[in-house]
Amino acid sequence: MAAYPLFPKEKRLLFGPIASAPVYVVDDDALVRESTQFLLATLGISSRTFADGAGFLDAVEQLPDGCLLVDRVMPGVGGLEIVHALHARQRQMPIILMTAATNTPSRRLADTIGPHTLLEKPFAESALLTALGSGFERLAFGSEQDAANARDVVAQLPPLQTTILRGLIAGLDTPALAERLGLAETRVRRSRVALKARIGARDVHHAIAIGRRAGLPPLPAHDDEKAPSRW
Known part of the structure; x- marks a missing residue:
């Protein structure tokens, strides 16, 4: 991902009040972490980054629910292991799984493990914002569904x-x-x-x-x- 320009105020309000939840970015690529966090900051969205899956899982019990943006392939604990771990812990975070290709096997994999969205690298800013918007909507819906x-x-x-x-x-x-x-x-x-x-x-x-x-x-x-x- 390339560095992002600053966005005008109206674009920072793109998601409205549903974007009050944080975004967790888990990727071993420092450039991805930094550029994504910069983009989210320009939109007024709080975020926290993790360089590996084990670090995120160690911290997740103390983290409020938010949207998870996680790389599928990382050294040690990868995105799929994180998905399974969150399911086992009954955490209902919307999961955006970043992958090198969203081909047919990848889509079947998504159907099996249940991430919220597959996002193919390298992804456009608009694709990321669409995925996050859907994730924020799900968080808002879940909090209202008794x-x-x-x-x-x-x-x-x-x-x-x-x-x-x-x-x-x-x-x-x-x-x-x-x-x-x-x-x-x-x-x-x-x-x-x-x-x-x-x-x-x-x-x-x-x-x-x-x-x-x-x-x-x-x-x-x-x-x-x-x-x-x-x-």
Whole structure:
């Protein structure tokens, strides 16, 4: 990323009040960290940078929720490990995963692990701002969505979609869910898409957050919930 010019006041207010949350930039490339932090500062957005994934994970318990901008490939703890760690800790930060290419395998990977957005390097300023705007919106939505509303939308799900959502909460990906339920992966994938649409989730990460707010339990580790033939 190149250095950014100073922005006029009206552009700094681009995100409005939803940008009150911080942005965490995790990248082993000092130029990326510095230029991104400079850009965010010109927009009036607070940020904190980390040179490696281990440092971020060491600090994350003391950090308020914010948008996470993280490189997929870093020495030691990379972006994918951070995504899994945040899921395990039930942190609901929107995750913007920076990657060298957003090809088909990368998009499938995103569908599996659930980052908020894939951002291909080198990325334009406009692409970063779009990703951050969407992340800030999700943070604002999550803070306003109470448990009662979440229970209402989750109650609309048919049994298979409810079970799949419980599997997602448990950290199971599409192949694991298909094997667990005795279904074809295409069936599970279609059901995942349908359940996100039914509950108004923007992506799998958002769907998991809604399920957790609704109090939906994760699918247990034991193998006693095969899909009945009626599914």
